[in-house]
Each structure stands twice: as C-alpha cells, then as structure tokens.
Amino acid sequence: MSVTVRITQRPERTLRVQAYIPEVIRGLSVTTRQMLRNLFGGKDITTIQYPEVKRRYPERYRGLHRLMHRDDGQVRCVACMCCSTACPANCIHIVAAEHDDNGIEKYPATFVIDELRCIVCGFCVEACPCDAIRMDSGVHVQPFLDRDTAFFDKGELLSRGTASIATQGGTFKGSSHSHH
Amino acid sequence: MPTLTINGKQVTVPAGTPIIRAAAQVGVNIPHFCYHPTLSTPGNCRMCLVEASDARGLAASCYHKCTEGAVVNTETARVKAARQAVLEFILVNHPVDCPICDQAGECKLQDYYMTHDHKPSRVTTAKNSKSKAKPIGPHVVFDGERCILCTRCIRFCDEITGTSELTTEQRGDHTEITTFPGRELDNAYSMCVTDLCPVGALTTRDFRFKTRVWLLSSTDSLCTGCSRGCNIHMEHHEGEVKRYRPRLNPEVNEYWMCDEGRLSYQHHNLGRTTAIRLRDQREVQWPRAARQTAEALTAAVAKANGQVAMLTSPQLSCESLLAAREFASTVLGNATVYVGGNPSGGNDAFLITSDKNPNRAGVVQVFGPAILANTAYKLLEEMEQGRVQALYLMRGELPFDTAGRARFAAALSRVALVVYQGPHGLDLEERAHIFLPSATHAEQDGTYVNETGYAQAAYAAVPAMGQALADWDVLSRIARAAEMPLSFDSFDALHATLAATIAAE
Numbered sequence: 217m218s219v220t221v222r223i224t225q226r227p228e229r230t231l232r233v234q235a236y237i238p239e240v241i242r243g244l245s246v247t248t249r250q251m252l253r254n255l256f257g258g259k260d261i262t263t264i265q266y267p268e269v270k271r272r273y274p275e276r277y278r279g280l281h282r283l284m285h286r287d288d289g290q291v292r293c294v295a296c297m298c299c300s301t302a303c304p305a306n307c308i309h310i311v312a313a314e315h316d317d318n319g320i321e322k323y324p325a326t327f328v329i330d331e332l333r334c335i336v337c338g339f340c341v342e343a344c345p346c347d348a349i350r351m352d353s354g355v356h357v358q359p360f361l362d363r364d365t366a367f368f369d370k371g372e373l374l375s376r377g378t379a380s381i382a383t384q385g386g387t388f389k390g391s392s393h394s395h396h
Numbered sequence: 397m398p399t400l401t402i403n404g405k406q407v408t409v410p411a412g413t414p415i416i417r418a419a420a421q422v423g424v425n426i427p428h429f430c431y432h433p434t435l436s437t438p439g440n441c442r443m444c445l446v447e448a449s450d451a452r453g454l455a456a457s458c459y460h461k462c463t464e465g466a467v468v469n470t471e472t473a474r475v476k477a478a479r480q481a482v483l484e485f486i487l488v489n490h491p492v493d494c495p496i497c498d499q500a501g502e503c504k505l506q507d508y509y510m511t512h513d514h515k516p517s518r519v520t521t522a523k524n525s526k527s528k529a530k531p532i533g534p535h536v537v538f539d540g541e542r543c544i545l546c547t548r549c550i551r552f553c554d555e556i557t558g559t560s561e562l563t564t565e566q567r568g569d570h571t572e573i574t575t576f577p578g579r580e581l582d583n584a585y586s587m588c589v590t591d592l593c594p595v596g597a598l599t600t601r602d603f604r605f606k607t608r609v610w611l612l613s614s615t616d617s618l619c620t621g622c623s624r625g626c627n628i629h630m631e632h633h634e635g636e637v638k639r640y641r642p643r644l645n646p647e648v649n650e651y652w653m654c655d656e657g658r659l660s661y662q663h664h665n666l667g668r669t670t671a672i673r674l675r676d677q678r679e680v681q682w683p684r685a686a687r688q689t690a691e692a693l694t695a696a697v698a699k700a701n702g703q704v705a706m707l708t709s710p711q712l713s714c715e716s717l718l719a720a721r722e723f724a725s726t727v728l729g730n731a732t733v734y735v736g737g738n739p740s741g742g743n744d745a746f747l748i749t750s751d752k753n754p755n756r757a758g759v760v761q762v763f764g765p766a767i768l769a770n771t772a773y774k775l776l777e778e779m780e781q782g783r784v785q786a787l788y789l790m791r792g793e794l795p796f797d798t799a800g801r802a803r804f805a806a807a808l809s810r811v812a813l814v815v816y817q818g819p820h821g822l823d824l825e826e827r828a829h830i831f832l833p834s835a836t837h838a839e840q841d842g843t844y845v846n847e848t849g850y851a852q853a854a855y856a857a858v859p860a861m862g863q864a865l866a867d868w869d870v871l872s873r874i875a876r877a878a879e880m881p882l883s884f885d886s887f888d889a890l891h892a893t894l895a896a897t898i899a900a901e
Contacts, residue, residue, distance in 0.1 A: 296495030297608045312605040314529075321529055322496040322605055345495050 278338045278351040281329050281368065282376035291374060293348035295324040299340035307333035308340060327370040331357055347382040349373075400466040415457035415468055416444055426470055427479065427508050429594045430546035431458035434651060435555055441486075441546050443508070445478045446470045454478055476512070483513040489524045489569055490595075491541040498603060499596030501610040505544065526572050533561075533581030535655055536590060536598055540572045543597035549573060549589040556652065557746075559583040573597070584748060587655050591641060602659060603639050612638060615857035618844055620711065620837055621657035622741075623751040624649060625846030630661070630838055630857045637664040637838050637858060648850060654748050664838045669821030670862025673831040682863065682873060689815060689830050690727070690877035693786065696813040697729045700785035704731035705775055708763075709791035710753035711737055713842025713854070715890050716867035717755070717762040718897060719882060720790055723871045726880045728788060734775040735759055735767055739795040749847050753793070754837075757845035761898055772796070772804075779807040786813045790834075790867065792822040817870055819861075833864040840866035841887055843894070 232238055254261055264271060273279070284292045295312035313325035336357070340349050353376045360366040399408040402415070405422040414437070416426050429441035437459045445454040449467040454475065457468075469475065486505065494500040526540030550562045550573065561581045565574050575581055581589070590598045609631075617630035619640060626649035629641040640661045642653040671678060672685045680688075697704050706724045708717055724731045738752040759767060772794050778784050780803075787808070794801055801823060808814050808827040816828035819836045837844075839860040845851045860866070865873075868882075868890050875882045884890040 294496045295605070296500075297611070298495065301608065301610065314605060 273354055273356075276352075277354065277356075278336050278341075279353040280331070280351070280355045280357060280376065281334075281340070281373055282350055282353045283327065283370065283373040284348050284350060284377045284380040285374065287379060290320075291323060291327070291348070291370065292346055292380060293324050293327060293344075294320075294322050294346060295327075296322075296345060298343040298345060299349055302339040302343035304337060304339065305333045305335045307331075307335075324370065327373060329368045329373065330366060331368055332360065332363070332366040347380045350377075398462045398464040398466070400462050400464070400468060402468045403470055409462050411461075413462050415446060415448065415455065415460050415462055418462050419446075419457065419468070419470060424470055426457050427504075427512060428458060429504060429544060430548060432548055432551075432592060432651075435548060435551040438547060438551070441544065442482045443479065445475060445482070447472050447475055479508075479512045480515070483509055484515070484518070486544050487513075487517065488519050489541065490544070491523060493542070497539075497542065497596035498599040498605065498609070499542075499593070501608060503596060504594035524569055526570075531601060532575050532598075533586050535587050535601055535659075536581050537601050537604060538573065539597050539599075542595050543573055544595055545571055545573070546594060547573075548592040548594070549598055552589055552592055553581070553583065556588075557583045557585050562589075584654050584656070584744065585652055585746070587658050588642070588652050591651070600639075607633050607638050613857075614641075615855050616643060617838065617854040617857060618754065618852055619653055619657040619660060620754040620844070620854075621654070621660045621752065622743075622749045623710075623754060623756055623847040624747050624749050625754055625844055625850065625852050626653040626657055626747060627852065628653065630854075632838070632858050635858045637661045648846065648848075648852075649747055652747060656748075661838075663820070664836045664858075667820050667822075668833075668836075668861055668864075669819075669825055669831065670833045670864050672833060672863050673825075675829055682865070685830075685832065686873035686877040689832065690874050692813055692830065693727060693788070693815065693874065694878055696786035697727075697731075699812070702730075703783050703785040704728050704788075705734060705778065705784045705786070706731045706788040707734045707736045707772065707775060707790060708759065709736045709793055710751075710756040710759050711791045711793055712755060712758075712867060713837065713840070713844055714755065714758040714762055714851070714898075715842050715887065715894055716790070716840075717759060718894050719868040719871045719884075719890060721762055722882050723875060724788075726882070727871075727875050727878050728786070731786075731788065732770065733763060733767060734770040734772055735763075736772045736789075736791060736794050738793045739797070751847065754846070755844040757847060757849060758843070758851075761845055762894075764901075773800075776800075776804050776807055779804075779810055782810055784811050787811045787815070789814065789816040789818070789824065789828065791818045792816065792820060792824045817867070819864060832870050833862060834867050834870055835860040835864045839864065840868075841891075843891070 286292050295310050297310055300308035300310055307330040309328045310324045311326045312322055315321055315323045338351055341351050397408050397410060399406060402419050402422055403424050407418050407422045409418045416431060419426050426444045428444040430438060431444060439456040439459045444457045446457045447469045448455040448460060450463050451460060528539055530538045532538045553562045554560050561575050561579050562573055563576055564571050566572055587600050590600045611633045612631040614629045614631050617628050619626040619628050627643040627645040629643050630637060631639050640658045642649060642651055644651055672680045674680050674685060674688050706728055708720045724733050740750045741752045743750040794804055796804060805823055805827050814828040815830045816824055817832040817834050819834050825831050837854050838857045841856050842854050843851050872882050884893055
C-alpha cells in the first residue's frame, strides 16, 4: 500500500498579521458586538436565566431512576437482575427474596442504586423485562453533599414511581393476546 | 460394529449404539431434553428427531440404533421444521417466567428456543395453571408450569437411587410430576434432579434466588465431604462460593453427588476466623506474626526436650501435608506427627463413604502407612499425661464426639505452647496461644487422593478471606522467620517436590 503525501501551504504571515494591533482590534470587535447583542438584542440570546428559567428537557431525557408500581402499589420489580447485569458501572444492588404472596414469588428485598457511580446510560431501563425501572422522571441528578445520600433505596425510588400502563406478566392493558 | 454416515461423516460404533451417541463421536450435537446417557430412554420429548435412511419417518436419535450403511442427516429442512414444531408445542403451556426462574441462563429450553425456534408465540388461548413454587422435599422446589415432562427426575429416582419417590399424575397437558402420596423427595441424592431437569421445574431450595447463574464463575474442584472426592464445578461470584455442582468423572462420581456434599460449600463462607491472633494481640500483620510464632516455637522446642507434637489432618491437600512433614522435621525439631480429621459417619453403596475426610490416602502417601497409628486419641492421652510441651495444630477437625472435643480442648491447657492454624476457629481458637488463619480448599490449589487411590486436583477458586493464607505459605513464612527455610518457595515448586517425593518413595 502506497503512502499518499499531501503538501499543504501554510498561510503567509502578512505585515497586517505581524503588526498585531489590527488583529487585536478585529478580535475585540467580535466580542463587543456579542456583548451589545446580549445587552440590547432581545430574543435571539442563547443564554437562559437558570435556575429562574429552565430549559425543557427532551422527552427521552434520562433523569433520576424511579421504580414503577403494581396496581396495588407494590414494587413491579421481580428482582431478575437484568438491570444490574447490564449496568456497566455496577451501581445497582439487588437482594432478591421470596414473597409471601404466591402470585408474586420473587421480589427485591432491597434495591439500592448508587447514583454517584451511575453513568446515566439507561441500559437498566432497556434491560428491564417488566417496566419496573425507568429514568423518565425528568429530575436531573442533584449534587450530593453527603455520600450516604447518594444511595437511593427502594422506598426513595418508589416515591418517584407511578403505576405502569403495562400489565405484570407481559401483556399490555386492553390487549387479550399473551405476548412473550 | 455398524458403520454409518452422519452429516457426511463416517463413524463406526458398537452394535446397539443410539444415533445420538454416534453423532456426538463425530462432533454433531443433537438437541435433546429427555435423553440422558445413564438413564433409560423413553423418547418422549421428540426434540432429537433426525432423518435416517433406515427409518420410516423421522427417527428419535436417542433410541434409534445405528445400523450398517445408514445415512443420517441432522440438519435438513424437515428436521429443522420438526424441531421448531416440538419447541412450539412445548412452549404452548410454558409460562416463560424466565426473569424469576433460577434456571434462566443454564436452561436447555431457553438455549434451544434461541437456536432452533426463535419465533413469537402464535398461541392466544390461556395457559394451563399448575403447581407453583411447591417444595417437594427438603432440598428441592417444584414448578409444574415450567415442567416439560421429560421424566428425567422420575427415572433418576427409579433407576439411580432406587427410591422411586416421583411419578406423574393426570393426562395430556394436565400431566404433572408429583411425589407418591405421603412421600417427599428426600433421598441422599435428591438435588441431582435439579441438575438433570433441563428447565426450571426442579430447582434447589438452597440456591433459590441467591444469584443469577450467568454471574457465576466456575472452577474445577473437588468435594471434601468424604473420601469419595466427587468432582465438582465450584461456582462463585464476587469472591464467595455460591454452590457446588457435580462434574462428570466416570471413574469417581459419574454425573452425581450427594446432597450433604453439595451443601458443604457453606463451610467456605460460614464460621470462618480470618484474623491473626498472637496471645492477646490482635490486628497483627503476617511479617510480625511469622516472626513471633517462629520465636515462640524455637524457644518452646528448645525447652520441650523432644516433647513436641504436630496434628495434621486428612482434610489437607498432599502439598500442605508435605509442607507439614518438612516443617515438623525442621522447625519443630522432629516433632511426632499425629492425624486428626472428621469422625467417621454413615456410608452407602453408591457414593457416600464412611471416612468424612477427602485425603486420608494422601496422608498415607506423604507420611507412610505407619502414621495412621498416631491417632488424635493417642495425642489426647499424651497431652493429658503432660508429655506434650509444644503443639502445632493444623485444622481443628477432630475424630471425637462432643465430649471428646471438650476433653481435647481442656487438655490443650496442659501444653505450654499451642499454635493453631486453620480456616475455622471452631471451639479451639481461644484455647490456642497463637491462631493463624489459613485458606479453605476453595482458596488454595491442592491434590487430594480419594479412597480408591485417584489423585485429583482442586484449584483455587476465590481469593483467601481476610488474612488467611494457603497452608504451605503459613508454614513457609514461619520457617523462613525461624531461619530454617523450607525447600520450596512457591506452590508450583512444592507440587513438583511432591511429585518427585511420591515417585521416589
């Protein structure tokens, strides 16, 4: 394989460039123009007045995790560990246990997400087979002043959750077809 | 000896060989659920259908015998369509509750669905409901909906253990595996049905919901519950041993292991004492521990006037025993070596032996047969008569009952220096002057000789817990501190020395 050599010409240093002052003036004029536009320009400013004004997050923005509810308010999660397996940051810690209710069988006795480790990739949501974990809360991760507060337990994750439109077991509400 | 052609490859097999075995010989894997090489062949799952020139329709390769000149094809369109139909049929009533099923990840139905079917379900009717999460014995839990009715478990109980606890009831798609009235699945090998079960219908109660199997790593190892030395897959996750599973060895344990042995994995995690203690000093690091132990031993041996004893154990590997032999003759100044180990227990005509130690044959190999006369009982008598001034204990398992152990523990107070090296403190830890934590057989390599004389290797699976070190390493550190270094400085060198020693003697 032959090597392709391309010869490029460097721009010549003209007298105008070497004189320095005209180029400084040119640069400052750009800055000044921008400043005046921001001060008196009106609507076309890119900066927003955060936190008084907030930008609308896109619909698929990945915010803080939440755990969805069953119809009776219990956690939907069945502790299958698909999310913690998929998690590249290893930040989901689940301890599975046997549920008293025979219709449920397996549930997470503890479900802890280490939000400091989370890299907000959303793999957990994609891996979940029963719409139990979501990142559509729209709440972005706050800074943590204390390390302990960054571990979100089951109760905290459920507090942001709501009932899912999916039926536990894999069918959508209103659909009579079983679906694998 | 018929010669036949399977997928274009010629193979000659003994008369009476089923096609599925002949195919395996030429590297052709035929999917199957109900067939198992050690069990009878009911041919009920129909998953192993193949095209054979001497069969009328598709032949079930598990019971269709090889005939001279037969031409077998396992991958034709007709065979593939049949497999797919069989899988679709099995899945009609399967709950597909893989997320909560412990078998997920090592399930034949999952694997075959992905490789041979991979079509969405066409069934729109409701599925049958059957028993869920029903314990059918002390160690096994049953899920009727996941069951594909291959009957491997029933045949295991009929043909291998001969206990016949299981049967089927009802007919058609209402058929369900169940125990006979008034019985439960509680034979000594009951958990083998969970290995045999190709799906998640039979799972162990012990491993239930503990870990997902795809997270487990597996290391080839041995069960140390008795002198059979069953070969196992030691399966572990994040440095903790999670379960044992039997590993095929036709000479030792075939596909099986007993329940007691299978559950003995717990001793790697429970009751461990993993911190060094030098008299009343704790939080000591190894360099100082080795130095002070060496000083204490040297002083005690000098004063003991030959009354020095070392208790070894048939729980230890041959390598650890050889290191102990050298240690006893150098650092301990020709100490008398005794043999401890667990007391004998029950046995049966299948796998379980009465010697509850994995390496008594290894003790004989390393120390010679005369060592067996030096029982722990003899050591106890010597101690009680005040004829032991310094004692080095390796492992705390003793062939005594509770009263005997108490007597032994009491007799330790008559010994001027007791150094105790072991993975478990047991009831002896506080009686010893120095406690040095050592690794279990999950945490160190080693060779064990079983009752019939097979030397078998067990490999380190997980890092040693806490401050624990491999047995040879503990001895080697003390010997170096005592300025009488042992003749090896690594496990590999020790292993090579062992091979040379056994060959020479």
